[in-house]
Amino acid sequence: MMKSLSIVAEGPGRYIHWGVIQISVANLVIIVAMIILFVLALIVPFPSGHDEETDQERRQK
Amino acid sequence: MTRDRTPDSHDFPTRRYDLVKEFVITLVVVLVASLGLAAIFSSPDEKPITMSAWANADPNNLVTTAASELAGTTTSATYGAPYNSNSEGQKLGPIPLQKWGGVRIPIDSADLVLGPLSNTTNDPAVSSAVAAWKAAAPEQQTKWAADYVDAIGAAAADGEAATGAGGDPANVAAGDYGPVPALSAGLLALAKTGGLEGALDSAGNFYGGDTTKSLLLLADGAYLEDQAVAQNLAGDQWGMMNEVGNAPGQPWMWLYTFWYQIKPFSTSDNADVEVWALMMLLTLLLMFLPFIPGLRTIPRWIPVHRLIWRNYYRRSAGRP
Amino acid sequence: MTTSTGAKSAAETTDPGNWTNRLRGRIEGLVPPGEALPDRQPIYVASWIYVFGVLTLSSLAVVILSGCVLAVGGVQWWHVSSLGHYVNSVHLWSVELFFGFMVIHLWGKFWMAAWRGKRAMTWVSGVLLFGISIGTSFTGFLSQTNFSAQWIAGEGKDGINSTGAGAFFNVLNPGQMLLWHVVLLPLVVVLIVLIHIIQVRRHGVVPPLDADLEG
Numbered sequence: 001m002m003k004s005l006s007i008v009a010e011g012p013g014r015y016i017h018w019g020v021i022q023i024s025v026a027n028l029v030i031i032v033a034m035i036i037l038f039v040l041a042l043i044v045p046f047p048s049g050h051d052e053e054t055d056q057e058r059r060q061k
Numbered sequence: 062m063t064r065d066r067t068p069d070s071h072d073f074p075t076r077r078y079d080l081v082k083e084f085v086i087t088l089v090v091v092l093v094a095s096l097g098l099a100a101i102f103s104s105p106d107e108k109p110i111t112m113s114a115w116a117n118a119d120p121n122n123l124v125t126t127a128a129s130e131l132a133g134t135t136t137s138a139t140y141g142a143p144y145n146s147n148s149e150g151q152k153l154g155p156i157p158l159q160k161w162g163g164v165r166i167p168i169d170s171a172d173l174v175l176g177p178l179s180n181t182t183n184d185p186a187v188s189s190a191v192a193a194w195k196a197a198a199p200e201q202q203t204k205w206a207a208d209y210v211d212a213i214g215a216a217a218a219d220g221e222a223a224t225g226a227g228g229d230p231a232n233v234a235a236g237d238y239g240p241v242p243a244l245s246a247g248l249l250a251l252a253k254t255g256g257l258e259g260a261l262d263s264a265g266n267f268y269g270g271d272t273t274k275s276l277l278l279l280a281d282g283a284y285l286e287d288q289a290v291a292q293n294l295a296g297d298q299w300g301m302m303n304e305v306g307n308a309p310g311q312p313w314m315w316l317y318t319f320w321y322q323i324k325p326f327s328t329s330d331n332a333d334v335e336v337w338a339l340m341m342l343l344t345l346l347l348m349f350l351p352f353i354p355g356l357r358t359i360p361r362w363i364p365v366h367r368l369i370w371r372n373y374y375r376r377s378a379g380r381p
Numbered sequence: 382m383t384t385s386t387g388a389k390s391a392a393e394t395t396d397p398g399n400w401t402n403r404l405r406g407r408i409e410g411l412v413p414p415g416e417a418l419p420d421r422q423p424i425y426v427a428s429w430i431y432v433f434g435v436l437t438l439s440s441l442a443v444v445i446l447s448g449c450v451l452a453v454g455g456v457q458w459w460h461v462s463s464l465g466h467y468v469n470s471v472h473l474w475s476v477e478l479f480f481g482f483m484v485i486h487l488w489g490k491f492w493m494a495a496w497r498g499k500r501a502m503t504w505v506s507g508v509l510l511f512g513i514s515i516g517t518s519f520t521g522f523l524s525q526t527n528f529s530a531q532w533i534a535g536e537g538k539d540g541i542n543s544t545g546a547g548a549f550f551n552v553l554n555p556g557q558m559l560l561w562h563v564v565l566l567p568l569v570v571v572l573i574v575l576i577h578i579i580q581v582r583r584h585g586v587v588p589p590l591d592a593d594l595e596g
Contacts, residue, residue: 013307015293020322022299026309030477038485041429042368068592069499070423070585078422080435087432087439091478095443098477099470106460106469107528125472143548151543161546215439269555277553280535289532296536305529308473310483311522313480313515333543337387351496365492370589373425377593 083130105308112275115284116252124230125213126282127245132206135281138170144277149293151334158334166273171202173278177260178247188245189211191284197239212236270313271312296321316340412582425589428588431472433482434581441478441574445567447472452563456526476518483511495587503580510573517570520562523552 014025116123129135133147141150142159143166150159181306194202211234214225226232230245252258261278263269278287286295294300301318304310320326320336328336351357359364369376396402423480450468459465487507490496496504522533534552541547551557 007091008581013303013305022293022322023305024293024303024310025305026307027302029311030309030312030481031315034481034485037481038430038488041433041485041489042365046427046429065497066497070498070588071416073425073592075421076424076427077420078426079420080418083432084435084439087436091436091439091443091475094478095447095471099467100476102470102474103475103528104466104470104473106466106525109527109531120502140542142545143551144543158545159547160545162542162548165548166551176561189550211422224427236477250459271551273551275555279531285531285535288528294532300536311515311534313484319589331425333540333545337540337544338519344508344512348505351501351504357494357496360492362493366494366590369428369430369489369493371427372427373505373589373592
């Protein structure tokens with residue numbers, strides 16, 4: 001069913017060698033994606049963020 | 062850090078937040094992501110190596126491995142705990158942790174060959190070879206097997222010249238090897254029939270749920286390792302975090318597998334227990350980081366929190 | 382172990398010699414009243430980094446769900462059924478997501494110094510979960526009944542045996558590894574996850590560094 005799409009599981013593995021470091025492209029992609037997600041989580045504004053007053057502040061007025 | 066003056070979180074102003082909605086949305090997101098990633102990238106499933114595949118692909122190695130099991134020179138034969146007492150095992154400095162575990166899974170490596178042949182053969186040549194082996198004194202048994210292993214030798218590799226018959230049992234010099242050639246050939250023949258795994262793992266108990274013996278024999282040979290090295294799975298290839306093909310493996314093992322690549326671990330006979338101990342130490346440091354002066358202050362020195370709570374700090378600064 | 386109001390009210394209004402009352406008091410005291418599932422959060426809880434804890438929890442749910450479907454078919458099912466193989470793929474990818482989200486969650490909590498204000502044990506239980514999760518995935522790889530499982534068992538035995546643990550935890554025995562993978566370790570993981578969540582709800586979300594209520 002999924003054989004035609006299994007582009008990762010088939011074929012020889014692609015690896016990156018850099019000095020003592022040796023890592024598969026798949027693992028590297030995952031680690032880079034994690035770092036990107038982490039950075040995005042820090043900088044992308046959270047919805048209903050800074051402009052919204054808290055209910056308490058509203059009540060205090 | 063001085064006294065912890067973190068205020069009570071319940072004393073702060075609040076705003077609306079729907080935890081259950083958040084969980085349901087993330088559940089849907091993760092479910093869709095998992096279903097999608099699975100559909101696009103699938104998962105690897107390379108068939109297990111069978112004894113008959115080994116026997117057909119590299120018969121000479123299987124014969125050599127069988128003779129080496131009889132000679133008591135394979136990895137499993139010289140392992141120590143938990144399989145036997147033939148070595149001290151790895152030590153952490155002076156501490157013999159491996160030995161302390163005890164020999165709780167006793168394996169006689171010669172039985173990896175003799176067991177299957179004693180139970181399943183209907184070949185008179187093999188039967189008489191087993192009988193001849195059992196009738197001989199231990200010193201004689203070891204001499205036969207060791208001489209035969211030497212006579213087979215190994216092919217030239219890594220700049221080293223070929224030894225013995227260059228790894229080919231068919232070309233060994235004439236000599237007194239007793240029943241060892243017949244036993245090794247018998248194991249090869251049994252492996253080719255596809256019956257060796259069953260003879261090792263389920264003989265006498267029907268259910269073959271425990272593959273300890275088959276895996277030890279397979280790992281004593283070169284075939285399994287050759288396949289793994291070709292797939293970048295060996296320990297000195299950062300293999301602990303890798304998978305076959307292009308599939309992602311266990312990227313979270315990067316630090317554990319890293320230590321095996323550098324000295325002193327890469328050249329140590331006790332690398333496994335040393336790396337394990339180092340990782341236990343580092344894990345404990347991470348676990349008890351809140352109590353470790355210096356380490357616990359890093360988040361103050363590198364103020365990533367200013368970014369996370371930027372709205373809160375801006376609000377506080379703007380307050381009269 | 383009891384805190385303020387929850388335990389007190391239970392103890393005052395009922396017979397303290399009654400074991401059931403005492404257990405109820407204990408349970409009610411785990412989290413301050415209204416804080417188990419509050420509909421409000423402190424004003425400073427406004428960053429995407431807070432979502433990674435619940436993303437990890439959701440991933441664990443998908444991991445367990447897909448694992449349960451695999452269990453229905455049995456050990457070898459996924460080798461012979463395309464549906465089984467697909468479910469195995471879902472199991473693998475949800476595990477990758479689980480670990481990815483968990484590590485980002487850990488990074489976030491580190492930079493927030495989230496162990497402040499009597500929250501050290503929450504950090505400890507989180508790191509413990511990370512370690513036990515790695516062990517659980519290891520037993521999963523050993524239960525695959527394929528080439529990877531053979532190789533990982535052959536290599537892994539040296540690591541485990543060198544510590545002495547191999548005498549009791551035989552990675553070459555897939556039956557033993559499968560039971561650890563589907564019963565023992567998941568029970569431990571789920572139990573510590575519950576403790577971790579109760580710890581989080583008990584103390585509330587850690588306030589920002591240098592937050593000063595008087596200011």
